[in-house]
Amino acid sequence: VRIGLTLPAGREAEAARLAEAAGLFGVLVEGQRPGLEMLAAAEVAATTRSVRIVVRVPLGSEHPVTLAEELAVLDNLAGGRLVVLASSAGLGPDEAAEDLEVLRRSWTARPLRHRGVRWAVPAGIAGHTAPAAVTVTPPPAQVEVPVWPTGTAAAALAERSGLPAVAERPADARPDLPVQPAATALTGDLDDDRATVITWTDAGATHLLVRASPEAVATIARHLVPEVAMPGFPRVVAESPLPLPWPGTA
Amino acid sequence: VGVRFGVGLFCLSSTATSPRHHVDAYRELLEDAREVERLGFSSLWLSEHHFCYDGYCPALLPAAAAVLAVTERLRVATGMLLLPLQRPERLAAMAAELSRRSGGRLELGAGLGYRDVEFDGKGVPRAERVARQRAGLDLLQRATDVPLWVGSATPAGVRRAGARGVGIGPPGQVVEGLREVAEAGVDDVVFRVVLDGCPQPALHQMLRRLAEQVLPALGAETEEAVCASA
Numbered sequence: 001v002r003i004g005l006t007l008p009a010g011r012e013a014e015a016a017r018l019a020e021a022a023g024l025f026g027v028l029v030e031g032q033r034p035g036l037e038m039l040a041a042a043e044v045a046a047t048t049r050s051v052r053i054v055v056r057v058p059l060g061s062e063h064p065v066t067l068a069e070e071l072a073v074l075d076n077l078a079g080g081r082l083v084v085l086a087s088s089a090g091l092g093p094d095e096a097a098e099d100l101e102v103l104r105r106s107w108t109a110r111p112l113r114h115r116g117v118r119w120a121v122p123a124g125i126a127g128h129t130a131p132a133a134v135t136v137t138p139p140p141a142q143v144e145v146p147v148w149p150t151g152t153a154a155a156a157l158a159e160r161s162g163l164p165a166v167a168e169r170p171a172d173a174r175p176d177l178p179v180q181p182a183a184t185a186l187t188g189d190l191d192d193d194r195a196t197v198i199t200w201t202d203a204g205a206t207h208l209l210v211r212a213s214p215e216a217v218a219t220i221a222r223h224l225v226p227e228v229a230m231p232g233f234p235r236v237v238a239e240s241p242l243p244l245p246w247p248g249t250a
Numbered sequence: 251v252g253v254r255f256g257v258g259l260f261c262l263s264s265t266a267t268s269p270r271h272h273v274d275a276y277r278e279l280l281e282d283a284r285e286v287e288r289l290g291f292s293s294l295w296l297s298e299h300h301f302c303y304d305g306y307c308p309a310l311l312p313a314a315a316a317v318l319a320v321t322e323r324l325r326v327a328t329g330m331l332l333l334p335l336q337r338p339e340r341l342a343a344m345a346a347e348l349s350r351r352s353g354g355r356l357e358l359g360a361g362l363g364y365r366d367v368e369f370d371g372k373g374v375p376r377a378e379r380v381a382r383q384r385a386g387l388d389l390l391q392r393a394t395d396v397p398l399w400v401g402s403a404t405p406a407g408v409r410r411a412g413a414r415g416v417g418i419g420p421p422g423q424v425v426e427g428l429r430e431v432a433e434a435g436v437d438d439v440v441f442r443v444v445l446d447g448c449p450q451p452a453l454h455q456m457l458r459r460l461a462e463q464v465l466p467a468l469g470a471e472t473e474e475a476v477c478a479s480a
Binding site for chain 2: 013033034035036039040041042043045046047061062063065066069070072074076079119120121122123124125126129130131134135136138139141
């Protein structure tokens, strides 16, 4: 399993730099209100180089084409490091599925024409000058932006789209999927956290987003990441004293 | 009258004559912003369009957030953000948060938009754009303390902006409108030097020349002109 850090609100960029320096695969950005997730994700994109930026986006909080444009900008800012947690938020399964479909088709660089219950794109209100389709630009940097459904309608969205829903309980993890994201909380107690991470590993999670204090990142990187990467990782390695700093480094 | 200079970028695109990867466009934006700040310009201006073949930036606040994260003093302004195409409550929350995160360095220019395809693509009737703009500006003025600008090309528009107490960003030649600007009670002028379509080394060379040789003299002239009109 690869471990990522859920970033604390208001301190995203600082915590993301810690997570990146510790070698975690990614960081999860959540907004306190719809829209704010885009700003924090942009800050993280501008101030990190390597970590995956997982951003939780509430579907329905804007026109899906607008969300697609903002996320495409973020993916370009991040050099193709974006992952989208598509939250069904307050939408029902049918509504969320339509928004998700428009969102994802907007990223294909194909001319987009959509006629649905919630959206018509283009709307066809400009009379005879109305275009038959629009192409949403710029395209994201990635060939395909990973999208992981979450929220109350996550299971329905996953079923219809074939995308992997974020597992909140180990019993919901699907070990048959190539990618099985999961979210959990760590306590800061090494033994408890080791048990939690092993439980998720055994359940088949591939990407585990953990809520933990930024101070716990060093312990996660030193103990949990190597231990889940290599069965029987000798603890003496993690527990041995740190090497002296190289001359000229902090 | 204070005269300041900002740099406008048209805007993260990859055109037929100056093609580039959009990842490079956004990386260069952050590099350009640091150079603009280092040279002492007061602000960087970004502008918005949708469904353009060249990938013209369609989402200004995420781009502005990235620029603000890598600079310390530079003000970042939208010139213009197409207000009628967005949900005003979400936009106001984003603007307030970005202003808070950046120590008040965000300025928000709001334009009506004029391309039919953009209204049709977003499902907004073009006939509603003025009403939506007005409601959006009302909300932004109520819910945030972000400095606002409006785009205006007509004397009536300049007077309306003056009455609202917001900045005016006239497109094109600014000097013709100086009388209206002065009558509207404007006490601050920001010139936007709009640069685009040249490779980054040339852009930076041009910025240096402007900052060191051209703009100081232009600033003094403008101050005199505005004082004379008033």
